[in-house]
Amino acid sequence: MGATLLAATAGVIGIVLGRLWDGRSEAARWRRDQETASYQRLAEASISLYEEIRTIALTERGTGALNEAIDRARRDKTWDNALVAVWLHGSASVVAAASLMDRTVTELFYGAQSRQHSTEEWNRARIPSADTFEQFLASVRKDINLSPVSVRLFPYASD
Template sequence: MSTALLAAIAGISGIALGRLWDGWSETSRWRRDQKTASYQRLAEAFILLYEDLRSIALAESGTGAFVNATERGRQNKIWDNALVAVWLHGSASVVRAASSMDRAVTELFYDAQASVYSLEDWNRARVPSADAFEAFIAATRKELGLPPAPIKLFPYAPN
């Protein structure tokens, strides 16, 4: 074989290999970006849902504020959609943490509807959901290769 032919074959092989690498890299970046975005959306959705739960817990049953907050909580598709995105794109450890957080806020949602909370009672009742949120953030940071960062969602609440 001539040197020119060998050089041409090597060039074509290099181009093909480069394209394969680019495709793989792009797919990896897309997956990483989807994962990161889904984690962020669920964290943001938690804060929105938490506000609805607080409104329910602190409102008198049967009042307009209670009814409106309860309906917002029941129709909260932002939470549901963000949770599903984590289930689809997340690592096993982050999915477990997200599912624990979902169970904690679901329990808090039903408890908040059951009785009117004093501020002191509410501060105690919300601790499991805050702990679940903090565990989700810790699992997320670990998954993304970020160093641990101690956070306290409700620093004034008893834990």
């Protein structure tokens, strides 16, 4: 009877420890998935916001189209929501890279509103935001243990 009780107790302990381990593993997977998804959402939002800003920069001043483009960009909260998700779920290095990207995109947005850009002026104005976007991607790849890549997303970005 003592051996049976001992075996039953060991079995129960094994089940409890297994459930505890599964719960911890599941929580770690959930955190990793949230982190990775937030990184992807911010990268996608960056591309969309970049295109909205490009439209503003290249649109003729004093037109309804310009005002609509600015209003649309200001109402669209995709960027803000994606940035907050990175702030909540991201590692410190990725949050720092995302925050720097946010500052340069904000500067690009205000610069795009200030005057109409030629294509050449736009290509120069976008370099800081393109660079910080690529730094963000490099930080994410490092954070999720992917090999670095040397791909330039935007042409005319500084080397």
